[in-house]
Amino acid sequence: MAALGTVALAVVASAAPVLAQEEVILRLLPAHTDAMVENYNPNNPGPGAQQRTRDFTYEPLWIDNIWHPGVSEEALAVAWEVGADMKSVTYKLRQGVKWSDGEDFNADDVVFSFEYAKAHADYPMGIDVYNGETGNVASAEKIDDYTVKFTLHEADALARYGLNGLYPLPEHVWKDVADPKNFANLDVVATGPWTKPRNFSRNGYDMCRNELFRGNADNAIDCLRFPQMNGNEQTVAAISAGDLDWLGDGLTDPDVTFLPQSEFNHYWLPAGSDVNLQLNTTKAPFNNLAFRQAISVATDRQTLLDVSTFGLTTATKFPIGTGEMYSTWYDEAALAPYTWLMEYNPEKAKELLDGAGFVDKDGDGWRDNPDGTPIAFGISMPSGWTDWVNSGQTVAENLQDVGINASLKTMDQGAWFDAVPKGDFDVYVMWTNGGPTPYNQYQPMFNPRLMQPGQIDFQSMHQLPIPAIETALAKFKSTANLDEQKAALTDIHKLVAENVPVVSLFANPIWYEYSTRRFTGWVTEENPFVRPQVHDGNRERVLHALALKPIEGAKF
Numbered sequence: 001m002a003a004l005g006t007v008a009l010a011v012v013a014s015a016a017p018v019l020a021q022e023e024v025i026l027r028l029l030p031a032h033t034d035a036m037v038e039n040y041n042p043n044n045p046g047p048g049a050q051q052r053t054r055d056f057t058y059e060p061l062w063i064d065n066i067w068h069p070g071v072s073e074e075a076l077a078v079a080w081e082v083g084a085d086m087k088s089v090t091y092k093l094r095q096g097v098k099w100s101d102g103e104d105f106n107a108d109d110v111v112f113s114f115e116y117a118k119a120h121a122d123y124p125m126g127i128d129v130y131n132g133e134t135g136n137v138a139s140a141e142k143i144d145d146y147t148v149k150f151t152l153h154e155a156d157a158l159a160r161y162g163l164n165g166l167y168p169l170p171e172h173v174w175k176d177v178a179d180p181k182n183f184a185n186l187d188v189v190a191t192g193p194w195t196k197p198r199n200f201s202r203n204g205y206d207m208c209r210n211e212l213f214r215g216n217a218d219n220a221i222d223c224l225r226f227p228q229m230n231g232n233e234q235t236v237a238a239i240s241a242g243d244l245d246w247l248g249d250g251l252t253d254p255d256v257t258f259l260p261q262s263e264f265n266h267y268w269l270p271a272g273s274d275v276n277l278q279l280n281t282t283k284a285p286f287n288n289l290a291f292r293q294a295i296s297v298a299t300d301r302q303t304l305l306d307v308s309t310f311g312l313t314t315a316t317k318f319p320i321g322t323g324e325m326y327s328t329w330y331d332e333a334a335l336a337p338y339t340w341l342m343e344y345n346p347e348k349a350k351e352l353l354d355g356a357g358f359v360d361k362d363g364d365g366w367r368d369n370p371d372g373t374p375i376a377f378g379i380s381m382p383s384g385w386t387d388w389v390n391s392g393q394t395v396a397e398n399l400q401d402v403g404i405n406a407s408l409k410t411m412d413q414g415a416w417f418d419a420v421p422k423g424d425f426d427v428y429v430m431w432t433n434g435g436p437t438p439y440n441q442y443q444p445m446f447n448p449r450l451m452q453p454g455q456i457d458f459q460s461m462h463q464l465p466i467p468a469i470e471t472a473l474a475k476f477k478s479t480a481n482l483d484e485q486k487a488a489l490t491d492i493h494k495l496v497a498e499n500v501p502v503v504s505l506f507a508n509p510i511w512y513e514y515s516t517r518r519f520t521g522w523v524t525e526e527n528p529f530v531r532p533q534v535h536d537g538n539r540e541r542v543l544h545a546l547a548l549k550p551i552e553g554a555k556f
Contacts, residue, residue: 231384269509274323290356323507338497378409
């Protein structure tokens with residue numbers, strides 16, 4: 001039986017905030033966009049509300065500190081317990097929590113949120129413990145006002161990691177919302193530190209202090225300001241001028257383009273997770289294994305590392321879709337036969353293409369499908385993401401060199417996000433999500449439930465179901481034995497390498513830029529108390545914000 005997880009992160013409970021004569025406002029940019037749309041729905045994917053309201057406004061049950069697994073933060077739950085048979089997880093909820101409208105938070109809200117998620121399958125609510133068909137969580141039961149028991153269909157040693165990411169909704173508000181996916185949630189009711197929207201316009205808005213938040217005594221920030229910005233040039237100019245405090249952009253040579261612009265500018269780029277080409281395998285030519293292999297060996301990764309991403313990324317050793325952050329899980333001997341897929345070899349690419357019938361049939365200089373239909377596709381990414389735009393251009397040129405008519409396709413970030421759930425794309429450059437174990441990356445990547453048109457996840461854009469990977473994932477989560485988990489993971493690694501559902505490019509850094517003009521308490525290389533990125537998907541970002549203290553005399 002697992003121990004109760006009750007350790008809190010000490011950094012947040014630091015000294016009382018410095019009192020300021022004016023409002024203390026933290027300016028941050030979780031996402032680029034051309035124009036703001038007023039929407040505070042915490043589960044609205046894309047560059048909209050979810051990027052700005054999860055974590056800062058709505059709270060999960062538990063915050064896993066990925067860099068410090070033994071130092072996790074209680075949120076709406078204060079303890080958890082996994083059943084001896086690994087078929088249940090019981091949470092003790094925090095007592096005395098109020099929703100921002102004054103109503104009590106209790107077990108009814110948690111049970112309601114789980115049932116609401118089941119009733120609205122097209123409304124993603126952050127629970128990632130589904131199996132391919134029905135969802136592994138069988139039920140949520142209220143034991144008492146502050147105890148909830150989740151019962152599972154199957155033993156799952158990792159279920160709590162998924163359940164931790166449930167952001168409960170207030171039952172008294174959402175029970176009357178019939179269409180949550182299109183609900184703008186303009187009257188915000190939440191439990192987090194900042195719940196009051198203010199001054200909304202197409203150019204941005206503020207989210208201000210929740211007067212009922214339990215941690216207000218240690219919260220020095222009155223409002224979060226979310227400006228509308230799009231493009232790295234604009235964001236660098238803004239943070240240098242004092243119009244931003246916290247950023248997460250992929251910058252061109254930050255020692256030249258960022259640091260000299262202001263004495264207050266700082267950055268730290270710790271190693272992160274993998275960046276892959278996601279190929280839409282539901283259509284030709286990407287449904288052909290040899291074509292996918294050819295893309296991999298036609299890609300000049302050294303140029304991607306040294307030139308396209310300015311030397312800020314790191315090499316990925318194996319073609320397994322995850323980066324070096326999980327290198328301690330590798331069985332290098334088992335993966336050695338697949339390293340050829342990571343080596344730049346245009347002649348091998350041509351050989352693979354010729355052998356599979358991808359030749360120029362009409363004499364226009366470009367290879368065609370075996371049935372004679374032309375091949376032409378774009379590699380899509382947001383126009384303002386400089387490093388990825390460069391990477392997409394490099395890959396397109398590499399593919400052109402072996403006769404494939406590929407091009408760079410830049411687009412507005414909002415449109416780029418919106419196309420994913422529908423499957424309206426050919427090739428994307430896409431990040432991978434981290435987690436406490438590699439399971440957290442592979443589960444969404446190979447979950448058939450997340451490959452359905454209208455519900456396609458950013459990790460499963462390839463849409464290639466591989467049942468043997470699902471079986472290995474089930475083995476991984478059914479045991480707490482590390483050796484057995486590693487054996488299951490090796491099976492997954494080999495299956496990814498053999499099927500090439502994604503093409504691994506490089507390991508991204510965690511993009512993190514900040515200004516010391518107004519605040520102290522930032523995460524640094526010397527004090528890496530949480531992952532520092534401002535983006536959605538990082539539950540620790542609220543802990544980062546709560547750790548910040550205003551500098552006396554700073555202008556807000």
